[in-house]
Amino acid sequence: MLTVRELCMRFGGVLALNRVGFEVATGSVTALIGPNGAGKTTVFNCITGFYKASSGEIRLHGETGEKNLIAILGEPLQAGDVLHPKELAKKIYYKMFGGAHLATRAGVVRTFQNVRLFKEMTAMENLLVAQRHRVDWRPLSGLVKSRGYRRKEAAAVERGWYWLDFFGLGEDGNRLAGELPYGRQRRLEMARAMCVEPRLLCLDEPAAGLNPNETRELSGLIRQLRDRHGVTVCLIEHDMGLVMEISDHVVVLDHGQVIARGTPREVGEDPLVLEAYLGISGEEAA
Amino acid sequence: MSATKETLLTGLVAFLLFAPLTGVSLDGYGLNPHWQNPFLLAGMAMLGRLLLVRLQGLRLPVGLAGYDWQTRLQRPILAVVVIAALIFPWLVGKYWLNVATLALIYVLLALGLNIVVGLAGLLDLGFVAFYAVGAYFYALTFKYLDLSFWIALPGGALLAGLCGMLLGFPVLRMHGDYLAIVTLGFGEIVRLVLNNWIDFTNGPNGVRAPFPSFFGLDFSRHPMPGKSSFHQFFHLSYSPIHKDIFLFILLFFIVCGMVYFVRRLRRMPLGRAWEALREDEIACRALGINHVTVKLSAFGIGAMTGGIGGAFFAASQGFVNPTSFTFMESAHILAIVVLGGMGSTAGVIAAAVILTFLPEALRDFAEYRGLMFGCAMVMMMIWRPRGLLRSRRALFQREQSAC
Numbered sequence A: 001m002l003t004v005r006e007l008c009m010r011f012g013g014v015l016a017l018n019r020v021g022f023e024v025a026t027g028s029v030t031a032l033i034g035p036n037g038a039g040k041t042t043v044f045n046c047i048t049g050f051y052k053a054s055s056g057e058i059r060l061h062g063e064t065g066e067k068n069l070i071a072i073l074g075e076p077l078q079a080g081d082v083l084h085p086k087e088l089a090k091k092i093y094y095k096m097f098g099g100a101h102l103a104t105r106a107g108v109v110r111t112f113q114n115v116r117l118f119k120e121m122t123a124m125e126n127l128l129v130a131q132r133h134r135v136d137w138r139p140l141s142g143l144v145k146s147r148g149y150r151r152k153e154a155a156a157v158e159r160g161w162y163w164l165d166f167f168g169l170g171e172d173g174n175r176l177a178g179e180l181p182y183g184r185q186r187r188l189e190m191a192r193a194m195c196v197e198p199r200l201l202c203l204d205e206p207a208a209g210l211n212p213n214e215t216r217e218l219s220g221l222i223r224q225l226r227d228r229h230g231v232t233v234c235l236i237e238h239d240m241g242l243v244m245e246i247s248d249h250v251v252v253l254d255h256g257q258v259i260a261r262g263t264p265r266e267v268g269e270d271p272l273v274l275e276a277y278l279g280i281s282g283e284e285a286a
Numbered sequence B: 001m002s003a004t005k006e007t008l009l010t011g012l013v014a015f016l017l018f019a020p021l022t023g024v025s026l027d028g029y030g031l032n033p034h035w036q037n038p039f040l041l042a043g044m045a046m047l048g049r050l051l052l053v054r055l056q057g058l059r060l061p062v063g064l065a066g067y068d069w070q071t072r073l074q075r076p077i078l079a080v081v082v083i084a085a086l087i088f089p090w091l092v093g094k095y096w097l098n099v100a101t102l103a104l105i106y107v108l109l110a111l112g113l114n115i116v117v118g119l120a121g122l123l124d125l126g127f128v129a130f131y132a133v134g135a136y137f138y139a140l141t142f143k144y145l146d147l148s149f150w151i152a153l154p155g156g157a158l159l160a161g162l163c164g165m166l167l168g169f170p171v172l173r174m175h176g177d178y179l180a181i182v183t184l185g186f187g188e189i190v191r192l193v194l195n196n197w198i199d200f201t202n203g204p205n206g207v208r209a210p211f212p213s214f215f216g217l218d219f220s221r222h223p224m225p226g227k228s229s230f231h232q233f234f235h236l237s238y239s240p241i242h243k244d245i246f247l248f249i250l251l252f253f254i255v256c257g258m259v260y261f262v263r264r265l266r267r268m269p270l271g272r273a274w275e276a277l278r279e280d281e282i283a284c285r286a287l288g289i290n291h292v293t294v295k296l297s298a299f300g301i302g303a304m305t306g307g308i309g310g311a312f313f314a315a316s317q318g319f320v321n322p323t324s325f326t327f328m329e330s331a332h333i334l335a336i337v338v339l340g341g342m343g344s345t346a347g348v349i350a351a352a353v354i355l356t357f358l359p360e361a362l363r364d365f366a367e368y369r370g371l372m373f374g375c376a377m378v379m380m381m382i383w384r385p386r387g388l389l390r391s392r393r394a395l396f397q398r399e400q401s402a403c
Helices: A040-047 A079-083 A085-097 A100-106 A123-130 A139-143 A147-166 A182-195 A212-229 A240-246 A264-268 A271-278 B003-022 B036-058 B064-091 B094-119 B128-145 B149-168 B176-196 B241-266 B269-279 B281-286 B291-317 B327-340 B345-361 B363-383
Strands: A002-011 A014-024 A029-033 A055-062 A065-068 A108-110 A200-204 A232-236 A249-254 A257-262 B024-027 B030-033
Touching: A002 A040, A014 A040, A014 A055, A014 A249, A014 A257, A029 A040, A029 A212, A029 A240, A040 A108, A040 A200, A040 A232, A079 A085, A100 A108, A100 B281, A123 A147, A123 A182, A123 B269, A139 A147, A139 B241, A139 B269, A147 A182, A182 A200, A182 A212, A212 A232, A212 A240, A240 A264, A249 A264, A249 A271, A257 A264, A257 A271, B003 B036, B064 B094, B064 B241, B094 B241, B094 B269, B094 B291, B094 B327, B094 B345, B128 B149, B128 B176, B128 B291, B128 B327, B149 B176, B149 B291, B176 B327, B241 B269, B241 B291, B241 B345, B269 B281, B269 B291, B281 B291, B327 B345, B327 B363, B345 B363
Parallel strands: A029 A232, A029 A249, A108 A200, A200 A232
Antiparallel strands: A002 A014, A002 A055, A055 A065, A249 A257, B024 B030
């Protein structure tokens, strides 16, 4: 589904990511873990187009072919481009109109570490905003409420109720997102991401601030998303219980480098990982 | 206390209060009774009390459902407003009619700015620039190309919209304070260009703008030879107020159209995207919404409304010059939007009408106008920071959408 190769991200003199490489298999749950400041969220920001990677490649594979997630952010123009007018036109187009929204349209949708809902809008409106591709944007058909417009709008609302019910928010459709309790806001954010119909869902610490009960429910929901809706999930998480329970593949980052990859069990026994987390070397631990 | 009892009590108190105040008047050494006055006033007070009691009875508990009584009364209130607005120009004189026309222009401007500031959350301190573009487009195209109002109106709106998008491009990456300063500068640039490009705009001396025609009929007492005038065509005796009534009603219908447009927009994908952009731009991008086009469309449509307002301003004044388009004007429009409640259509309309009529009605206190205005703003910010009326949200039911 997703291949990340040799990804480097530089902020001035700081090398936040140093040749990070991993793969996310279609239909899997991949967890990205590591101590604070390891660069997990930076990887996410690169994948979802919020940061432009300094070098390396990120490719999304799918039925429609491959998509280069770095090119859509706009690459620097070079003198050699003049020889390939088609490529140049593409580059200029992406420079002007490129950005994170194109990564989303390619199928990579994310949630945020600190919940980012549209607080002054109702839960349902939050979901409708996400269904950009489903509704009729033309102002005129909306003004006269044409039949096509109403049908599309009704379909979007119905889809919204479906996801609200799925995440157990059926009662909250008409409440303002900002006045929902925290746990529900988290779920609403996931529902909103699902309304975009992602192929790869990136969850940034979905269990942060949830109580053990809610975390348990969450792992059930994530598993259902993968099994019933065919979504590939990539998540950053600190709750090791959750990671060990639901992920098929774990990637461990420390100081901007991948230090281990594998199944949860393999990673849990890796001396490098133990060192990174506990600050002791493998021999001492043994 | 039952509603009837309360109403009667209110009537009694009002009568006792108004009877000595308005019921008699001093005429030399004698007293002239005017018994109809206190009865009328007491009746009005009773009616008001009754309505209030009834409305409170309808109010539902907290949450969004609490707005139900508003939806129920929407149509009757709308009908009353429309009828009142259509009767109004025949009852008042030229002076108040002109004030009302100005109020409608401010409603239009405030609705436009409300799109940019209230819905899309982009603080624009140079909104008057688009107002000026609309006004000058009409005056200048008449001067050089002899275009009529009916061509200049959409033309000016389009040009203003284009200017809005043009301004939008450089400020795409800006937020809050920075955006405000850039737009402020843009507003001043437009005013200074109009002021100093004397060859083209006639500078501070201004440009004449003619009165719009009514399907080719003008409103002059003695039309140009070979042409017919409004009062001749309809066999009316000439009255200078005809044209003011015409302009008022025309503007009223345009404002109605605009109100409908803005109200619909809020329930349409575009308006929802604007509001989402105001709430959280990063989340918007993460949902695949192109923030560039959404922002530009907000700037463009807001500016377009300003342009329409400008064309009407030029037509009603008959003359434009740069002193009408200072920063104070921008601040005034922004104050209307803030007082009315950002994003709320009804609140903005109410604020525009009140803020235009009140200073006119209180001419005697003209010196204290700024002071009162400032106090009102401070009090609003303390007690009703979200404006006079809070905007309502669309509600959705299962199986059917609330269009």
